[in-house]
Amino acid sequence: MNTSTLTPFAEDILEGLKAEEKYIPSKYFYDDNGSRIFMQIMKMPEYYPTGCEFEILTGQSGNILDSLQFKSPFNIVEFGSGDGMKTRQMLKAFLDKGADFTYIPIDISQEALDALEKNITSVLPEVKMNPKTGDYFEVLENMQDTKTPNLFLFMGGNIGNYLHDEAAELLKKFNAGMKKGDMLLMGMDLQKNPRIVQKAYDDPHGITKAFNMNLLKRINTELDADINLDQFDFYSFYNPENGEVHTYLISLKKQRFYSKVLDSEFTFDKDEMIWTELSKKFSLQEISGLAKETGFEVVKNFMDCRHYFTDTLWIKK
């Protein structure tokens, strides 16, 4: 095997499925098929975060604008913008209130950015857009010299996928790329009745299961493997004591598969688990703690009426 020619996906699968406690990083959910399944997840009634954030941005964007501690003109820099449906609500409200801003979405996928630009300009042709392709931090480094204040967006609750130390590291990197007084608006899922969280990640339609099974499909097609998908189940567990949803693929029997690309065999015991995702639910106290720890201060939390989710507005100290 020539390790130097492996893709990052191949290397990470090799590491994760050879580990004592098997895991697959959750960023690999989002190939084209996985992104389509995630769009179905966002449409499920059980998956509350999407509706919550839509409610917040539809109803409170005026208040968000009023809470920004700088004046027009400013930049809105968005990390991982998706289809822009929710952000659009906010941009529209900002325009209606006469704000002067440039919207700078950053994504590694040129295709996603093109679609976003089409979407935004067709509905809000007045928005000044300056999309940037590439890695968040590379783009950040090249922006540092400007005098214009920035509002950074990290929406949708993606921060919940990171372990505490990784989340802190990411936020410190964001912080390092910001000027004093720049602000960050970040979606974070809140702790709530455990039944509600449990249902959102263990849905009766089997869509979250399909989302997870897609990881095994990717291994089969991209790493030329022979995994029998019928021999794996899906399990989701919410621990209300620490706010963590963990999802797993479970091997239904003692089995093995072979990957030609990795030139390697992988063995599973009966009932052995592969950890596929962490989705952390926060308390407001944890949110202010994380802000302090990473060089920010919470300015205000914008929550939906049920207090299931917050778009938390932070300022760089």
Ligand code: AVJ
């Ligand atoms: C895209 C990370 C916000 O954690 O709720 C949805 C991903 N995983 N259902 C989340 C996800 C299972 C989602 N985020």
